Amino acid sequence: MTTPVYLDCDTGIDDSLALLYLLRSPSVVLRGIGTVSGNIDAATAARNTLDLVALAGHAVPVAVGEHDPRVGSYAGGAPHVHGNDGIGGTALPRAGEPEAESAAQMLVRLAAEHPGELEVLAVGPLTNLAAALDLDPELPSRVKRVVVMGGAAQTSGNVSAVSEANIHNDPEAAAAVVDAPWDVVLVPLDVTLENRFTEEDQSALLDSADPAARAVGAMLDQYFTFYQGVYGFRGCALHDPLAAAILVGEIEATRAPAVPVVVDATGGPGRGQTLCDLRHQRSGTADVPGAHVRVVLDTDRPLGPVLRARLVG
Amino acid sequence: MTTPVYLDCDTGIDDSLALLYLLRSPSVVLRGIGTVSGNIDAATAARNTLDLVALAGHAVPVAVGEHDPRVGSYAGGAPHVHGNDGIGGTALPRAGEPEAESAAQMLVRLAAEHPGELEVLAVGPLTNLAAALDLDPELPSRVKRVVVMGGAAQTSGNVSAVSEANIHNDPEAAAAVVDAPWDVVLVPLDVTLENRFTEEDQSALLDSADPAARAVGAMLDQYFTFYQGVYGFRGCALHDPLAAAILVGEIEATRAPAVPVVVDATGGPGRGQTLCDLRHQRSGTADVPGAHVRVVLDTDRPLGPVLRARLVG
Numbered sequence: 001m002t003t004p005v006y007l008d009c010d011t012g013i014d015d016s017l018a019l020l021y022l023l024r025s026p027s028v029v030l031r032g033i034g035t036v037s038g039n040i041d042a043a044t045a046a047r048n049t050l051d052l053v054a055l056a057g058h059a060v061p062v063a064v065g066e067h068d069p070r071v072g073s074y075a076g077g078a079p080h081v082h083g084n085d086g087i088g089g090t091a092l093p094r095a096g097e098p099e100a101e102s103a104a105q106m107l108v109r110l111a112a113e114h115p116g117e118l119e120v121l122a123v124g125p126l127t128n129l130a131a132a133l134d135l136d137p138e139l140p141s142r143v144k145r146v147v148v149m150g151g152a153a154q155t156s157g158n159v160s161a162v163s164e165a166n167i168h169n170d171p172e173a174a175a176a177v178v179d180a181p182w183d184v185v186l187v188p189l190d191v192t193l194e195n196r197f198t199e200e201d202q203s204a205l206l207d208s209a210d211p212a213a214r215a216v217g218a219m220l221d222q223y224f225t226f227y228q229g230v231y232g233f234r235g236c237a238l239h240d241p242l243a244a245a246i247l248v249g250e251i252e253a254t255r256a257p258a259v260p261v262v263v264d265a266t267g268g269p270g271r272g273q274t275l276c277d278l279r280h281q282r283s284g285t286a287d288v289p290g291a292h293v294r295v296v297l298d299t300d301r302p303l304g305p306v307l308r309a310r311l312v313g
Numbered sequence: 314m315t316t317p318v319y320l321d322c323d324t325g326i327d328d329s330l331a332l333l334y335l336l337r338s339p340s341v342v343l344r345g346i347g348t349v350s351g352n353i354d355a356a357t358a359a360r361n362t363l364d365l366v367a368l369a370g371h372a373v374p375v376a377v378g379e380h381d382p383r384v385g386s387y388a389g390g391a392p393h394v395h396g397n398d399g400i401g402g403t404a405l406p407r408a409g410e411p412e413a414e415s416a417a418q419m420l421v422r423l424a425a426e427h428p429g430e431l432e433v434l435a436v437g438p439l440t441n442l443a444a445a446l447d448l449d450p451e452l453p454s455r456v457k458r459v460v461v462m463g464g465a466a467q468t469s470g471n472v473s474a475v476s477e478a479n480i481h482n483d484p485e486a487a488a489a490v491v492d493a494p495w496d497v498v499l500v501p502l503d504v505t506l507e508n509r510f511t512e513e514d515q516s517a518l519l520d521s522a523d524p525a526a527r528a529v530g531a532m533l534d535q536y537f538t539f540y541q542g543v544y545g546f547r548g549c550a551l552h553d554p555l556a557a558a559i560l561v562g563e564i565e566a567t568r569a570p571a572v573p574v575v576v577d578a579t580g581g582p583g584r585g586q587t588l589c590d591l592r593h594q595r596s597g598t599a600d601v602p603g604a605h606v607r608v609v610l611d612t613d614r615p616l617g618p619v620l621r622a623r624l625v626g
Contacts, residue, residue: 156595161573161591231595262474264581269577269583275474282543283542283545
């Protein structure tokens with residue numbers, strides 16, 4: 001029994017870790033990957049994705065998704081975080097070409113082919129998912145659940161005081177996704193920033209016999225340099241891999257109440273914030289009746305060792 | 314050496330605790346008290362304040378302040394929290410009359426009389442402080458510091474998912490106060506909700522020989538009933554008393570970085586939020602250069618026993 005998965009990503013260094021982790025996880029099978037502008041533009045993200053999939057010895061269809069967010073235009077990504085090519089200047093062998101369909105079309109098709117079974121993992125801005133909801137209003141009834149790396153519940157953001165990059169890069173799309181009637185699992189900075197790779201993990205990747213493991217190990221140089229300014233030491237957050245491991249089930253969300261979540265899509269200072277109503281959590285109440293978005297606030301164990309074991313092989 | 318203090322309040326049950334605490338603290342002297350609509354309307358808050366001051370054996374001038382927030386009108390307070398009279402139905406002996414001047418005029422006058430020495434403690438909506446800034450643009454240079462009970466930095470709000478009542482009741486005024494060039498100490502829900510009175514504290518107050526202590530002990534019935542829904546047990550948060558104890562110096566703010574703070578005064582879902590930019594705290598950096606608002610995130614010891622000792626006498 002393997003779970004069919006559609007991955008939506010903006011590859012991206014931590015996207016690369018998540019992608020390789022998913023390819024190496026026997027309980028899931030990637031049926032398709034769509035890319036979106038975020039860490040890097042959608043076309044380059046598709047290039048990076050195709051190359052890493054091939055280097056890992058796999059073949060997964062990749063579709064280029066939306067270049068621009070729903071409002072405004074793509075602002076150029078985060079080269080200070082992920083490098084000018086999105087993967088820290090790591091040269092990957094060129095391999096394959098993207099599909100003719102768009103990412104949104106791919107998602108709609110896969111949901112129709114695997115009704116009630118397809119799980120969606122979104123680790124970039126939610127533009128493609130919002131476009132898919134426009135294409136097929138019945139999409140929520142066909143998708144089993146949507147796991148999203150994004151937002152900040154009770155910790156600071158990473159783009160503004162309160163907003164996280166994936167949501168901030170397309171708040172209108174994020175609002176459409178959390179408002180749609182499907183089960184969403186939000187994996188916010190609150191937990192992703194607590195799960196880290198260190199230089200020891202990088203060394204293990206670089207020493208691997210596996211070329212894909214060595215490639216993601218090499219990417220970490222750029223990422224560690226950025227995160228030195230965040231953490232005060234060389235290491236990195238495991239944003240996208242944590243969402244992947246929660247989807248796979250290797251990491252369990254031990255505290256993930258279903259609560260009302262609103263995305264701030266105003267032009268105000270809170271633009272891009274995920275307002276998670278956790279007020280009732282103070283008295284120990286778990287789920288808010290009717291809420292369909294779970295916000296992950298605690299997990300059962302650190303992801304680092306689990307991820308390293310899968311990637312090093 | 315006693316510190317001259319202007320108190321701005323919306324008395325209120327926890328305001329009453331803070332007021333009695335200040336009257337019983339030898340290192341500060343209350344030079345004047347202004348009231349504002351919040352927990353209860355400004356006029357009733359002045360009545361409650363005058364009566365409690367007299368019952369405590371003190372004489373402090375009380376000025377009625379703004380009834381309505383800067384935008385819109387007073388929405389009727391929080392009778393489910395503080396009772397229909399603001400003090401949980403506790404009948405206090407009637408005593409004294411408010412001053413002819415407004416709260417804003419009183420604050421401006423006291424700052425001029427104690428230049429560089431006056432400390433302001435604001436435990437209600439910030440309407441009067443904003444009005445005082447309008448009356449006297451030089452006010453910030455004359456006030457030593459402003460301690461505000463308000464906001465939520467990294468915890469949920471108590472009015473909305475992200476906003477705390479004092480700020481939410483007049484976001485435009487709060488924005489004016491945090492934007493003005495004076496030193497502000499923000500005491501948010503993050504710390505006030507962690508400091509509590511229990512039924513044991515209430516019993517000690519009710520058993521006191523002091524009529525003012527017994528009166529605030531009686532008020533706690535109403536407050537405890539509300540907080541049972543928040544905490545799951547009978548007890549209450551010590552919002553306003555914590556801000557008072559930090560001003561007095563009996564409680565030390567052990568973690569209170571100076572950071573950029575923006576109040577959301579939009580009409581969006583984040584209206585009334587205090588957006589505290591704590592991103593740099595992740596790497597252990599303390600103060601952000603140029604920031605003049607300190608956000609209290611940790612204190613040295615629980616307030617409960619300290620407050621109880623002062624109030625029981």
